[in-house]
Amino acid sequence: MSQFIDADDLALLASSFEAAMADAPGPSEADQAMYDLGWAELLASAPGQGAATAFSALGATGSAASLLDDVVANALGAETALQSCCVFPTPHKADAPGRLRGDTVIVDGLLSARAETAVTTVLGVVTESGVGHFAVDAGLLHGPAVDGIDPGRAYRRIVVEIPAEALEPTASEGSWESAVATARVALAHQLLGGARWMLGEARQHAIDRAQFGRPVAQFQAIRHKLAESLVQIEGAASVAGACLHDPDPMLAALAKSLAGQAARTTATHAQQVLAGIGFTAEHRFHYWLKRMLVVDTLFGSASSIPVEIGQHLLSEGTAPRLIQL
Amino acid sequence: MDPETFRRDLGAWLDDNANDLTPPYEGIGSMDAHMAHYSHVKRALFDSGFGRYGWPESVGGLGGSPLLRAIIGEEINFRDLADPNAWTMIEVLAPTVIDFAPPELSARLVPPFLRGDEMWCQGFSEPDAGSDLASLSCRAAETDGGWVVNGQKIWTSFIEYSQRCVLLVRTGQPESAHRGITALLVDIDSPGISYSPIETMHGRRDFAEVHFDDVFVPSDRLLGEVNGGWRVAMDILPYERSTTFWHRGALLHRRFSDLVAQVSAAGNRGDAAAKALGQAFQWIVAFRSRSRDTQHQLAAGEQLGVETSVDKILITSAEQQLFETARDLLPGVMEFDDDLAAALWRNDYLYSKAATIYGGTAEIQRNIVARRLLDLGPES
Known part of the structure; x- marks a missing residue:
């Protein structure tokens, strides 16, 4: 039974999470600091609010902390620990990353920075009897290092084959579907935290930067780009907020897709408003942009989720109301 | 009464009375037919008691949360039982009249509106005062026992079916802008x-x-008050953008569901169609979620303000995206077909073009968001 945390305590948590992540030099230090603050216990007692608070902070600070491993492990009923990580679905997909083929498991997915030091990995595998999840020795999943677009290296792609006998059954009972929904809501909060940060940078720049003898914030073309960004962020945030407890899988999917779209729109507009300085490595904007591009692809993106939703609607022949007064 | 029980009881009553409440008109129906049926449904809901919930007892209501009114309009729109714009006029006008009229006046005039015996209209815009509403010039001069009004209004809906009009007039100097406007309830x-x-x-x-x-x-x-009409006008906006939008959101949801059913029945199951549907749906849901939050703020007695511009932008964007998607996924239907479904798509597609113009244009809304929510300072 999950507890309910009141608004003042949540605000306090949010600021201590942000401070911890902002101060940590790297992802493993950030993970450690979050565990020291009681993150694992929070996730166990109030998973929805805990993840929303932590992932908003993750987005706002641009930290590469590997909190998604804990969220997915917790949703699957597996152990959350600094020595434990998960394999996430391949980019733009939400299917379990492992596929059983005879004596072999083909793993095509993503690993967080925590996988560098983890001992155990939780791996979702599609088998003939459905999706199961297993514990795997993390050493089996070491692949060649690839830089990718994100200088913070929060996630990397892994494509390997491992022997089926390496799969150790677990006693946990969470379903892959509910883990997907939970991860999507958490990631939606991260994308929105990042989008709000980008919007804040662009807003301040528009106020500070003068051209033609006045702040560029006075030009309607710029004002409307920033307004459009805020509207998309608020629309997505409302749906993410509606997913706090035991989210409906479709609503959680929509939250992730909307947050991804809001983050894409905000990144595009913020980049344009930041103009020259936003194209330099000197401004921090590019870190958030690149992280957004990566996080958008996790567990389905703003491009792929609408296809998934639309196919579901077409097979049902109708659209559910989802939200009620 | 709690909203969930109310929804269930109302739904059962609407189902039981479906024969009586379903519009009798074939095709799109004339305005006369729409208005006659609207009055009939409004009266039936009043007589059943459902239509009186959410309104104060002083105007013939049975009290309870305004959420209950939102639910009625939602169910009416989901079932397509009455003209959506007619249905929502009372939500736009009556709450503000109740707030600002002398109590004996609203006690006398609002009940017939609530019963469906009357329709009211709104006299705000003028040919030279659209987005710039505060520049209106329809003039009221004080005279013995009242005012004499001279001037012109435009975009007044339902006036030929209406008994009253909430009218904004200039009572100050022509250059007095929003400080010299007065609101009147005119027969x-x-x-x-x-x-x-x-x-x-x-x-x-x-x-x-x-x-x-x-x-x-x-x-x-x-x-x-005299010269206090701007406050009255500003009081209307949050009502218009909470309950009225919730109703319209339900209509969009129903039309989206119609689209899904038609595309599905036509066997178009490709990923391109699915993606377009998913993208249209996500903004309909985003609006509905945002509007739900707004409804709960209103029900909790919070003062709604400029943040409802976000709701307005979300619903108008969702509406236009929905009907553009319908045009794409039902190729040639609205352009070349004349059956009822095609006529409805054509009607709604064309009407959606007004969404970013009426009730404060898309540009005005973005100006408000930029100034008031993003605090970007004055425009150049």
């Missing part, structure tokens, strides 16, 4: 009021141009 049968319909591009006569020629309005028809 449409007053001598000197004339109107002519405006035919819209979707083939309806929804709006009219209204002329006021020495129209006498007694002094007890004042809403709020």
Whole structure:
């Protein structure tokens, strides 16, 4: 039974999470600091609010902390620990990353920075009897290092084959579907935290930067780009907020897709408003942009989720109301 | 009554009375037919008691949360039982009249509106005062026992079916802007009021141009204070953007569901169609979620303000995206077919083009978000 945390305590948590992540030099230090603050216990007692608070902070600070491993492990009923990580679905997909083929498991997915030091990995595998999840020795999943677009290296792609006998059954009972929904809501909060940060940078720049003898914030073309960004962020945030407890899988999917779209729109507009300085490595904007591009692809993106939703609607022949007064 | 019980009981009643409540008109239906049926449904809901919940007892209601009114309009729109714009006029006008009219006036005039015996209209915009509403010039001069009104209004919906009009007039100096505006509740049968319909591009006569020629309005028809009309106008906006939008959101949801059913039945199951549907759906849901939050703020007695511009931008974007998607996924239907489904898509597609114009244009809304929510300072 999950507890309910009141608004003042949540605000306090949010600021201590942000401070911890902002101060940590790297992802493993950030993970450690979050565990020291009681993150694992929070996730166990109030998973929805805990993840929303932590992932908003993750987005706002641009930290590469590997909190998604804990969220997915917790949703699957597996152990959350600094020595434990998960394999996430391949980019733009939400299917379990492992596929059983005879004596072999083909793993095509993503690993967080925590996988560098983890001992155990939780791996979702599609088998003939459905999706199961297993514990795997993390050493089996070491692949060649690839830089990718994100200088913070929060996630990397892994494509390997491992022997089926390496799969150790677990006693946990969470379903892959509910883990997907939970991860999507958490990631939606991260994308929105990042989008709000980008919007804040662009807003301040528009106020500070003068051209033609006045702040560029006075030009309607710029004002409307920033307004459009805020509207998309608020629309997505409302749906993410509606997913706090035991989210409906479709609503959680929509939250992730909307947050991804809001983050894409905000990144595009913020980049344009930041103009020259936003194209330099000197401004921090590019870190958030690149992280957004990566996080958008996790567990389905703003491009792929609408296809998934639309196919579901077409097979049902109708659209559910989802939200009620 | 809690909202969930109310929804369930109302739904059961609507199902039981479906024969009586389903519109009798074939095809799109004339304005006359729409208005007659609207009155009939409104009266039936009033008599059943459901239509009185959410309204104060002082105007013939049974009290309870305004959420209950939102639920009624939602169910009416999901079931397509009455003209959506007619249904929502009371939500736009009556709460503000109740807030600002002398109690005996609202106790006398609101109940017939609630029963469906009357319709009211809104006299705000003028030919030279659209987005810049504060520049309106329809003038009210003080006279013995009231005012004499002279001038013109435009985009007035339902005036030919209406008995009253909430009218904004200039009572200060011409340059007094929002400080010199007064709100009056005017009887449409007053001598000197004339109107002519405006035919819209979707083939309806929804709006009219209204002329006021020495129209006498007694002094007890004042809403709020003399030169306090801007407050009245601003009070209407949050109501318009909470309950009314919730109703319209339900209509969009139903039309989206219609689209899914038609595309699905046509066997178009490709990923491109699915993606377009998913993208349209996500903004309909985003609006609905945002509007739900707004409804709960209103029900909790919070003052709604400029943040409802976000709701407005979300619903208008969702509406236009929905009908553009319908045009794409039902290829050639609205352009070349004449059956009822095609006529409805054509009607709604064309009407959706007004969404970013009425009730404050898309540009005005973004100006408000930029100034008030993003605190970007004044425009150049």
